[in-house]
Amino acid sequence: MADPDLAAIDRRIRESFARQSMMETFGAKILSVAPGAVVIAAPVLPGSRQQHGAGHAALAFGLGDSAAGYSALTLLPEGVEVMTAEMKINLLAPAIGDRLIATGRVVKAGRRLTIVTAEVEAETDGQRKLVALLQGTMVPVG
Amino acid sequence: MADPDLAAIDRRIRESFARQSMMETFGAKILSVAPGAVVIAAPVLPGSRQQHGAGHAALAFGLGDSAAGYSALTLLPEGVEVMTAEMKINLLAPAIGDRLIATGRVVKAGRRLTIVTAEVEAETDGQRKLVALLQGTMVPVG
Amino acid sequence: MADPDLAAIDRRIRESFARQSMMETFGAKILSVAPGAVVIAAPVLPGSRQQHGAGHAALAFGLGDSAAGYSALTLLPEGVEVMTAEMKINLLAPAIGDRLIATGRVVKAGRRLTIVTAEVEAETDGQRKLVALLQGTMVPVG
Amino acid sequence: MADPDLAAIDRRIRESFARQSMMETFGAKILSVAPGAVVIAAPVLPGSRQQHGAGHAALAFGLGDSAAGYSALTLLPEGVEVMTAEMKINLLAPAIGDRLIATGRVVKAGRRLTIVTAEVEAETDGQRKLVALLQGTMVPVG
Numbered sequence: 001m002a003d004p005d006l007a008a009i010d011r012r013i014r015e016s017f018a019r020q021s022m023m024e025t026f027g028a029k030i031l032s033v034a035p036g037a038v039v040i041a042a043p044v045l046p047g048s049r050q051q052h053g054a055g056h057a058a059l060a061f062g063l064g065d066s067a068a069g070y071s072a073l074t075l076l077p078e079g080v081e082v083m084t085a086e087m088k089i090n091l092l093a094p095a096i097g098d099r100l101i102a103t104g105r106v107v108k109a110g111r112r113l114t115i116v117t118a119e120v121e122a123e124t125d126g127q128r129k130l131v132a133l134l135q136g137t138m139v140p141v142g
Numbered sequence: 143m144a145d146p147d148l149a150a151i152d153r154r155i156r157e158s159f160a161r162q163s164m165m166e167t168f169g170a171k172i173l174s175v176a177p178g179a180v181v182i183a184a185p186v187l188p189g190s191r192q193q194h195g196a197g198h199a200a201l202a203f204g205l206g207d208s209a210a211g212y213s214a215l216t217l218l219p220e221g222v223e224v225m226t227a228e229m230k231i232n233l234l235a236p237a238i239g240d241r242l243i244a245t246g247r248v249v250k251a252g253r254r255l256t257i258v259t260a261e262v263e264a265e266t267d268g269q270r271k272l273v274a275l276l277q278g279t280m281v282p283v284g
Numbered sequence: 285m286a287d288p289d290l291a292a293i294d295r296r297i298r299e300s301f302a303r304q305s306m307m308e309t310f311g312a313k314i315l316s317v318a319p320g321a322v323v324i325a326a327p328v329l330p331g332s333r334q335q336h337g338a339g340h341a342a343l344a345f346g347l348g349d350s351a352a353g354y355s356a357l358t359l360l361p362e363g364v365e366v367m368t369a370e371m372k373i374n375l376l377a378p379a380i381g382d383r384l385i386a387t388g389r390v391v392k393a394g395r396r397l398t399i400v401t402a403e404v405e406a407e408t409d410g411q412r413k414l415v416a417l418l419q420g421t422m423v424p425v426g
Numbered sequence: 427m428a429d430p431d432l433a434a435i436d437r438r439i440r441e442s443f444a445r446q447s448m449m450e451t452f453g454a455k456i457l458s459v460a461p462g463a464v465v466i467a468a469p470v471l472p473g474s475r476q477q478h479g480a481g482h483a484a485l486a487f488g489l490g491d492s493a494a495g496y497s498a499l500t501l502l503p504e505g506v507e508v509m510t511a512e513m514k515i516n517l518l519a520p521a522i523g524d525r526l527i528a529t530g531r532v533v534k535a536g537r538r539l540t541i542v543t544a545e546v547e548a549e550t551d552g553q554r555k556l557v558a559l560l561q562g563t564m565v566p567v568g
Contacts, residue, residue: 300477301477303476303477303478304475304476304477304482305472305473305474305475305482306473306474306475306476306482306484306485308473309451309473309474310484330447331447331448331450331451332447332448332451333446333447333448334446334448335442335443335445335446335507336445340446340447340448340488341487341488341491341510341513342448342452342484342485342487342488342491343448343484345483345484345487345488345491345513346482346483346484346487346488349483349484349487365477367517368483368517369516369517370514370515370516370517371483371487371514371515372512372513372514372515373512373513373514374511374512375509375510375511375512375513
């Protein structure tokens, strides 16, 4: 990132992400940060599963919610943070694969509310399959 | 539980719960099982937090979703399981307290879909505060 | 309503309701206004139906959304209005009956967001059946 | 539509649409039918408004829900119909313009559940603005 603003956004988001212990518990990492779009990935760790061994809905939710929240943050001024006001998830297929990849995107950034979506894909041998779709609202705070 | 059916339901749900490694990661335990209502609790572990130290949205979601799903399971015949088709969460307050308590309830049990809700409360010194509200759809499988 | 504040709230809500032409199109009327709870009812008019003659999802949605929005308004200062930021509806049964009755309730009133729910029941010969459940977010404006 | 199957789908959807009296009340028309995607438009009639003269949330919901439902129907065998199990709408901007255009799309078609989205745009002088985003679940019946 040669652009100093993008570099600052990138750093801000990675610092916030590093303070979210749940992301570490999930083994999650940020793959990319761009204005209005953030991608996060995590394996389906042995401790992140539902009763049949697939990734738990809370894993897909947590990755999608974080990717969506950070995508909102990329469009907000420094010093502002975001909180999830509400989020809806449709689960389309079992979260089985080498890793889950969550892509969060801003639909509409507003002064009081930012509307976001996220897609969560399960990747196996480089092939991706959509496993969850999220749509929600982030609120800027601070 | 003197009722043999309730005892069977209770056992079935606790066995399923024990296979969900995510629940163990969250430190979650089942507090009660009744027809159409299941209560699950978990502390806000050091590894379950967002960037300000409160419980992560994925924790509130995971507890609420599981409580709701198991409440659906209490009304289904043996051998049937449930999957979350979709779930919506409104986050009302930071998840801060000694533990989170999620109460799942069946709104309408159906052959093909069961509609559920869950309330997630944060308990501090025995006082409870509502921190999240969930509404969703469970699908019987198997 | 002997309480002058309640009387003012009641009048304010009925005036706003009267300006919503969609409510007139639906044949909707306010049944009651109380702090944090508003009840609206409407018949399933010949022009409000889906392809099998039951009430259209947009009717159940519109009644529930309005009841929920006005329940939020009862707790806000004069001069403030509310807009629906988001709303989720689960449809539980066909909207068939003499009339639909929507009860909106405030879950949590906040300065920036008010969380609401609504139940929509179909009434037939005085018997009520739950046909839809809504959960959403209202934003104060103005 | 030269393709006989597409022609049959198109006819089936237009017949169902014509039986939805709510669509006539809204002044809605089908603009296009394609496999997995249906577009519906309606003006903001004098009888479809909220208290400030913009289109009512129930109008945006009804158009989006119908477009989404019919998009699901395009992928189902003849004789099957769909019902909305649940739908979530985020309202992004007031529904003001010459007409509203709702585009429904299938995200995942399944034997038991079809996941859909819809975008509702307000068009003014040929310019379109996104005013609502929907995500939900359709259930095949019959």
